[in-house]
Amino acid sequence: MIATLYSTGQLNAPLGFAAALAIGFCFGLCLEKAGFGSSRRLAGVFYFTDMSVVKVMFSALITAALGLVAAQKLGIVAQDDLFLMPTILGAHAAGGALFGLGFAMGGWCPGTAAVGLGSGRMDALVFLTGVVLGSIGFNEAYPWVAPLAGYGSRGVVFLHQSLDITRDQLVLALTVGAVVMFWISEIIERGPAIGRPGVSRVFLAVFSILLCLAAVVALNLPRLNLAPGSGPALTASRAPAQPAPAAAPQGQAQNGQAASPEAQLLAAMASGKDHIEPEELARRLMAGEQGLTLVDIRSKAEFDAFHLKGAVNIPVQQLPEELASKRGHGIIVLYSNGMTHPAQARDALARLGFGNVYLLTDGLRGFFERVLKPASLRDGPVSAEQAKAITAARSFFLPAEIAAPSGAAAAGVLQAPAVLPALVEPAWLAANLGKPGLKVIDLRPQPQYNGGHIPGSFALNVESLRGNLAGLPSMLLPAPMLAQHFAQMGIGARDLVVIVTGEAPIDATLVAVALERLGHKRYAILQGGMKAWSAANLPKDTQLPTATATAIRPHAPEGPDGFTVTGREVQAAMAGGKTIILDVRPADYFAGTKSDEARPGHIPGAVNRPFTEDQAKSGEATVIKPREELEKAYAAIIPSKDQAVIVHCRTGHQASQTWWVLTRLLGYTNVKYYDAGWTEWSARPEWPAVTSPKPQAPSQAQGQQQGQQQGQEQQAPAQGQAQPQSQEKKP
């Protein structure tokens, strides 16, 4: 598994710059070789005289798309590690239309104009100047354009979702479509042709066949499952190497409009722009660099307890006056324990004209982790040189009694599971308990927690992660609020969170979904929860843990989390008929014989697989069934791993378990979570609902009821364990 520079937050760091330069070089080379250093050739596409644009663009698009499909199937790269632009229908339609006009007028697009300039074309230079001016124009017009720039914001949406087909179908259709376009292009060009490389029919026929063959091969590659337990060697190195991306500020409103300045500020901060890395700061401080003003914005008490050498303590309110003389001179580095307050302060200072303010990446906490953490406590191997640097930094920054290497503390190095998220056994947790970077969350009610819990664990009530959003009750809170919540518990971006439930695995998976919304993948669920822990006679205590608030990595691309869908989207999916809607409520609720909501029944066409069927008893404890068993059960309901699926229940609690099992345990790639569920659907009379005749005795339904349906209509997308389809009734 490749950890892309985007996923490790290094895109805008020297390594990212070097890689971008090299890739840009190849990009320029390819464009020029394709003949795109010539505006007349480019413009030719609009006059049907030279169709190179179509040929090159679609050959490239199909090649890259097939390559990415293959890379994802083989587990070389994960979709989460790619930067995917959210779709904004208004902006993309209007932008595309305008761009087409600019392209036809100017004869260039920005990338080809750079190549044209490299080829000596002066019209390219003029065009590039125009693009720069047009960008300034956009900036100036932004206050007026902003509503359009955010109109029709859909989050990250794939074309196959919009068309309601599978990804494989889309890729195949695109490949065939491209081949057809190539042939049409050649036919169009049969007329007058000047200075264009001729392509023989034999070549094109061979190329067409190879492209289609490549598509068929890519689409039929075996899917190497990334889910825990099945990780091939390729994926093994991933978890420990996961770096610390910069934490971004919480508390700032995320308004969902991708192009808004606030969102961009968040993105810029998350991507590490104008941050100073702890190692870099340590190097500069130890070198005694002049012109570096280091400001500790924590409380006086904290500052007195410990601060970085050379730092001054300035309360946030006094920053502008105290730093006035440093404005524009040298660099100012702000730090606190985490990143929130320095980021807000930096923002305020930037608006006052301070252009030289930097944030310490990950704050003091990150500095301890990356600069001062003894070599013996580090996850990866440490070279002799690094070890020397660490010792030097410790003796420079820490009081003598702490700086001395301590042998006793070295024993505990966290052994994270090879692939995260994961299901872990009590023995694993017991072996890693108390090691740095491990945080345990206990979801039992407080009285039980107070009576004895896993040492060091925090109590959390799952309901505190949910609230009323826009009139819909029991909705998982938005990412910034969740980030705040976890940050207050002292959970940092690099912490491995272990979720421990009392009874129901659905509590654990709801917390898992909350972490996923933040993009936090370093978590594991304790199989069997507290009962399994107790059954194994593992230690408990009644001490309350200590923690200082920190910052967790919020979801990197702003806006929606990418897996939660709205009722309207579910309705569209239902109308499309290609998405499997998986209703995970108990069978009697699905059938409509029981109801706590405005209407009984279920969404027409939905398939019932009660969440309890994914659970089993192991002694006292409720556990999630073994992967192999679930794999088989779901293969009977969902034909392929990239089939579009929407899971829902009544409030989103039970569905979180099915969503987690499908995506994280079984590796399904296109499963969405309808959080509002039947609560919302039943309350909208304009959306259809159906009830089924009583399927069978509901009391004994859980556990084993496969294959004995008395189904009425059997044209659901999948049968297998599906509950009987219902008799359609007009609402």
Add this chain to the structure above:
Amino acid sequence: MSDTDKEKEISPQADSQALEADVQAASAEQAAPEPQVESPRAAAPRPQVALPQDKAPMNPYLAGVLLGLTLLASYLILGAGLGASGALARLGAVLEHAVLPARAEASAYFGPWFPNPLSYYLVFMLAGTFVGGLVSAASGGRLRLMIERGPTASRARRLALALIGGVIAGFASRLAQGCTSGQGLSGGAVLLTGSFLFMGCLFATGYLTAWIFRRQWT
């Protein structure tokens, strides 16, 4: 570019691509050996876009495959696709800052990029694109200092259209969060809905309006 260079260009091409070319295309190429001079083609029913007689570029399909592999490498290494307009917008921010620093820093769109708008991976990518183009053009004998236009089109017309086209494309690429490379090609390769919408609208207006601007190429 010196005269001798030009004469070299005039000689009929016999590189490997030309061999691959089918008879029709090859004969058409030789029928118009003069650089920059459109061969009269009165019978042709549509506007002509003549191309300079440089060494023929690469087979477009192979070039496309190479470009696709570059894009794939970009996704696997950077985790992001190719892009060009982002860097130019950053240049715009620097330019505005040079003239009106306070206004640029306080602006809603450029503001968050300060203090270092150029410290951005796409800026480096565009620099690489330029150098790559330069190296390829120089080695392929296609480097020539000129304003590319139709044989009868005036320089002023061509440059004015290039400038206005650039302004429009610059504005549009900010609105659409990317240009043909970043939004069209890179987003298309990962099958994003917005990218296909962008490309569809791009070609629609391109074809609808190209007729108006045909004179610069004739």
